[in-house]
Amino acid sequence: MSTDTFHGWACPGKDQPLEWKELPLKAFDDDSVEMNVTHCGICGSDIHTMDSGWGPTDYPCVVGHEIVGLCTRVGKNVTNVKVGDRIGVGAQSGACLECDNCKGGDENICERKMIGTYNSRWPNGDKSFGGYADKWRGHYRFVFKVPDAMSNEVAATFFCAGVTTYAPLKRANVKPGDKVGVIGIGGLGHFAVQWAKAMGAKVVALSHSDRKRDDAKALGCEDTIVTSDKEAMKAQQGTFTHIICTNAANNFDWPLFLGLLKANGHFIMVALPETPLNGIPAGMLIMRQVTLSGSLIGSPRVIQEMLEFAAEHNVKPWLNKYSMKDCPEAVQAMRDGKARYRIILEN
Ligand SMILES: [Zn+2]
Ligand SMILES: [Zn+2]
Structure with a gap:
């Protein structure tokens, strides 16, 4: 009883x-x-x-x-x-x-x-x-x-962690031929990589260091881009259909990451920093018709x-x-x- x-x-x-x-x-x-x-x-x-x-x-x-x-x-x-x-x-x-x-x-x-x-x-x-x-x-x-x-x-x-990353990728219709960037290879991110890959997309880890490169590869990423590497980031500009952000510091660099998206791309926020987001350049959303969205479980x-x-x-x-x-x-x-x-x- x-x-x-x-x-x-x-x-x-x-x-x-x-x-x-x-x-x-x-x-x-x-x-x-x-x-x-x-x-x-x-x-x-x-x-x-x-x-x-x-x-x-x-x-x-x-x-x-x-x-x-x-x-x-x-x-x-x-x-x-x-x-x-x-x-x-x-x-x-x-x-x-x-x-x-x-x-x-x-x-x-x-x-x-x-x-x-x-x-x-x-x-x-x-x-x-x-x-x-x-x-x-x-x-x-x-x-x-x-x-x-x-x-x-x-x-x-x-x-x-599973559903928080599955739901928005599914809602944003990730499919074969897409290129999905995952910011933060952690509890959420390691699921996001696997979901996007299983949905048929190419997946790239966007990481603040190179430490998780081997893990990202084992999870299904084609590449890891170290976000502090200016040259590497520049080479990726305008190439992603989707970016899912699982880890956002309070001083998140919006121009840097929004610049990675193709026209009509999706930036999906599932991280919830303890202070408001700021510094989002509206022009970068408008000029390339980028969708900025959030998702809850x-x-x-x-x-x-x-x-x-x-x-x-x-x-x-x-x-x-x-x-x-x-x-x-x-x-x-x-x-x-x-x-x-x-x-x-x-x-
Ligand atoms: Zn949770
Ligand atoms: Zn209700």
Whole structure:
């Protein structure tokens, strides 16, 4: 029988060490699904949230939103998963399900009530808690069965890093003959390279150093361009159909990167720096009809599609595994930029 509490690595406040702590699960209702967490990825969002980088965090906060585990209990409205299934959940755990976006299958951009997997509140006021934990409980509409061909540890990081990069590349119609630049070969970027390649495009890593050249090649890149190399960057001007930016410093050099795009090219922003973007030259958007867009995770429909596409094309994360009990060290490794390319916690 399940209890109404769980244990997780709680962040008690900004700049405070994580504590293993007992906390309440959300109230169980007819729409609820509960799981014993086996794996949880560490996402950059977890760090921003623990640090109150995107605004004040509602502490104590248990982060983690690439969660996979074994389903242990379902409410009576739940039809998509059953007890004993291997299941996963990503960054979103709820939405109003009534607004135009929700009804149109874009629940990830719900206009009224986006419930984050952590640092958010359920409609009854209960706090949402993430997967640096032994158990998770949430709404069935945002829970997915893990494909039979995929292990739990492989599946977990698709639920945020995977879909965050799959969704916009798919939406921007990446196809054979295209040339896609990936800024930042990291947790998101290493998925972006694999997706674009599987969609048939040529892929080039745009990296601030040469350190990841071999990895980029192994992931599917034709080349790595070191972005501080002025000559190399100049030779690439006007050659890309798409650039996806997974890593933007606060002083991001817009003219440098927008100049890489062909006419009617797409610049897709999935990085979320803690300060506003500035210095975007409108002329460079206008003269070549460049589309500058953002993208937020993916809707349940897109997550399902992505899982099938990944299984079909053998897209897989590169993982560094840590025991859940070593979570503070794993978080520090993420802060230190040591992930190659996604750190995953294992219970
Ligand atoms: Zn994330
Ligand atoms: Zn909605």
